[in-house]
Amino acid sequence: MINIVWLVFLVSGICYGGWNGRIEFITQSAISAAEGAVALSFKLIGVMCLWLGILKIAEKAGIVNFFSWLIGPIIRCLFPSVPKNHPAIGAITMTVSANMLGLGNAVTPFGIKAMQELKRLNQDKDTASAAMCTLLALCTTGFTLVPATIIAIRSAAGSTNPAEIVGTTLIVSLLATIIALLADRICQLFSKRPARRRPG
Amino acid sequence: MMELLGAVSVWIMPLLILVIPVIGFVRKVKVYEAFVEGASEGFHTAVRIMPFLVAMMVAVNVFRISGAMDLFVNSIAPLLNYIGVPPELIPLAIMRPLSGTGALGLTTELLNTYGPDSMTGKIASTVLGSTDTTFYILTVYFGAVGIRNPRYSVIVGLLGDLAGFLLSVFICYYFFYG
Numbered sequence: 001m002i003n004i005v006w007l008v009f010l011v012s013g014i015c016y017g018g019w020n021g022r023i024e025f026i027t028q029s030a031i032s033a034a035e036g037a038v039a040l041s042f043k044l045i046g047v048m049c050l051w052l053g054i055l056k057i058a059e060k061a062g063i064v065n066f067f068s069w070l071i072g073p074i075i076r077c078l079f080p081s082v083p084k085n086h087p088a089i090g091a092i093t094m095t096v097s098a099n100m101l102g103l104g105n106a107v108t109p110f111g112i113k114a115m116q117e118l119k120r121l122n123q124d125k126d127t128a129s130a131a132m133c134t135l136l137a138l139c140t141t142g143f144t145l146v147p148a149t150i151i152a153i154r155s156a157a158g159s160t161n162p163a164e165i166v167g168t169t170l171i172v173s174l175l176a177t178i179i180a181l182l183a184d185r186i187c188q189l190f191s192k193r194p195a196r197r198r199p200g
Numbered sequence: 201m202m203e204l205l206g207a208v209s210v211w212i213m214p215l216l217i218l219v220i221p222v223i224g225f226v227r228k229v230k231v232y233e234a235f236v237e238g239a240s241e242g243f244h245t246a247v248r249i250m251p252f253l254v255a256m257m258v259a260v261n262v263f264r265i266s267g268a269m270d271l272f273v274n275s276i277a278p279l280l281n282y283i284g285v286p287p288e289l290i291p292l293a294i295m296r297p298l299s300g301t302g303a304l305g306l307t308t309e310l311l312n313t314y315g316p317d318s319m320t321g322k323i324a325s326t327v328l329g330s331t332d333t334t335f336y337i338l339t340v341y342f343g344a345v346g347i348r349n350p351r352y353s354v355i356v357g358l359l360g361d362l363a364g365f366l367l368s369v370f371i372c373y374y375f376f377y378g
Binding site for chain 2: 001002005006009010012013014015016017020022025026028029030032033034036037038040041042044045046047048049050052053054055056057058059060061062063101102103106108109111112115116118119125126127128132133135136137139140141142144146147148149150153154156157158159160161162164165167168169171172173175176177179180183184187188191
């Protein structure tokens with residue numbers, strides 16, 4: 001799946017660019033994107049260190065456990081394959097909470113931490129497990145209570161009521177999250193058979 | 201209401217960085233040592249993401265710069281138009297899952313052109329706020345743990361984006377006209 005999507009981006013981009021007379025921009029854009037990706041990874045290092053450090057304190061202080069106790073029951077329904085007291089539950093809880101609070105750059109480190117915990121439960125090292133796919137579905141729709149960035153750009157553009165969209169954003173992101181989770185469940189059911197047929 | 205939201209978004213980060221270590225200290229955690237222990241994982245993880253990020257960002261950028269994305273936008277425009285999506289919002293629908301900064305740029309442009317309090321402005325704001333950059337999340341989250349085959353996640357993520365976009369259009373029409 002991802003192989004095809006990736007190839008389509010490249011093939012359609014390069015062929016259309018060539019036909020369109022924009023071929024010289026292709027090389028430039030590929031190189032600048034590669035450099036941009038490296039720059040972004042380096043930027044991530046600082047943010048990751050900061051939030052993973054804070055997360056470690058929260059873990060040791062029992063704050064993560066408190067959050068798990070608070071919204072853990074919902075999380076456990078969404079991730080039935082994760083054992084009850086596994087650290088993955090705590091990490092997923094923190095990711096979802098950070099997402100809801102609109103903590104922007106803290107979400108990624110927490111989400112990665114959750115993925116790492118889920119990976120320990122996964123026998124296959126290259127292929128995503130069902131729980132990993134569910135976590136991704138939850139994160140790509142990104143349920144947020146306070147969309148701070150949007151409020152900021154709205155007021156910068158001179159809106160008379162920048163926070164007006166908070167209500168619609170909440171409803172839409174809640175519904176989109178539910179739809180993504182349902183789609184995830186359905187895909188999970190349909191993908192069971194090929195997984196069993198795999199040799200070994 | 202506005203002041204409160206503003207205050208929350210400004211205060212929440214510093215407050216967390218304050219409250220968590222203080223609670224930790226009260227609960228007898230060696231806060232500095234714990235922080236460093238956690239932070240030491242940061243470098244390794246970020247470096248691990250790099251090849252995944254290079255692969256995805258190069259492909260997305262080539263797709264955008266070549267004009268193939270505009271071609272795609274133009275080809276699905278009649279369909280989306282037919283179901284009631286304003287034409288000026290269609291590029292945002294395609295950009296949203298591909299690039300976070302790209303989508304933010306497009307939204308800012310729409311807000312400045314049509315006005316933040318216009319229907320277009322409100323829909324664009326809702327689209328930006330209600331979904332996330334699917335390809336970025338997929339690349340970073342799976343890249344960090346070395347997952348090369350994300351299985352059906354791509355479809356689920358894009359379906360979530362499509363649902364988020366269409367719902368933004370219809371719910372905004374319902375709320376701000378009704």
